[in-house]
Amino acid sequence: MMRCLVVSIKGGVGKSSIALNLASYTNGSYITNDLVTCNNSKAIQIEYNKKVIPLAYSKIQNAVYDFGAMYSQIDPKVSHATKLCDVIVIPTMTDPRSIQASIETYNLVKPSGKPIVIIINNYIKQNKYDNAVQELQSALGELIVYGIRTTTLFERVAKDGNDWYLNIHNDHGEFQLNKTRIMHELVYDEIIKLGTR
Numbered sequence: 343m344m345r346c347l348v349v350s351i352k353g354g355v356g357k358s359s360i361a362l363n364l365a366s367y368t369n370g371s372y373i374t375n376d377l378v379t380c381n382n383s384k385a386i387q388i389e390y391n392k393k394v395i396p397l398a399y400s401k402i403q404n405a406v407y408d409f410g411a412m413y414s415q416i417d418p419k420v421s422h423a424t425k426l427c428d429v430i431v432i433p434t435m436t437d438p439r440s441i442q443a444s445i446e447t448y449n450l451v452k453p454s455g456k457p458i459v460i461i462i463n464n465y466i467k468q469n470k471y472d473n474a475v476q477e478l479q480s481a482l483g484e485l486i487v488y489g490i491r492t493t494t495l496f497e498r499v500a501k502d503g504n505d506w507y508l509n510i511h512n513d514h515g516e517f518q519l520n521k522t523r524i525m526h527e528l529v530y531d532e533i534i535k536l537g538t539r
Contacts, residue, residue: 358374360433465489
């Protein structure tokens with residue numbers, strides 16, 4: 343049981359996909375302030391204009407919060423979530439704008455004192471991943487960074503739902519997706535370890 347905040351000031355870095363898959367993997371509640379959610383009937387959507395996480399949702403012990411749109415100041419819901427969560431995950435891509443946004447997001451949530459993980463998401467070339475890690479560590483010092491390669495796994499979860507994700511098997515040409523799911527779960531297991539210390 344843990345509470346995890348997945349956050350970024352930049353859109354399009356895989357924040358919602360990672361949050362949804364992590365919630366599925368941990369059997370936790372997926373709580374978001376996004377205006378548009380995937381076809382997930384278990385998603386709890388907080389009205390975008392709310393300043394804090396409603397009490398009923400802040401009491402959930404096993405939850406993944408998916409919050410974005412902070413810009414240069416911390417959104418009040420994000421600030422509230424940093425107090426509730428056990429670990430913070432910042433997704434990024436390898437392009438310069440995403441890396442810069444991750445550095446800014448890191449600096450906004452660092453005062454919480456919670457463990458922070460950066461996930462370099464959706465990359466193909468190892469050298470781009472390595473360069474991104476080097477740039478992040480140069481700006482922020484020693485930090486925990488994991489990578490998730492490009493995959494169609496996120497799209498399949500959005501299309502076919504959590505039950506499909508939890509029951510991927512090796513039949514019907516899904517061997518590679520099952521292999522990808524296992525790699526994702528290794529990253530999720532490390533996040534869980536940090537969040538349950």
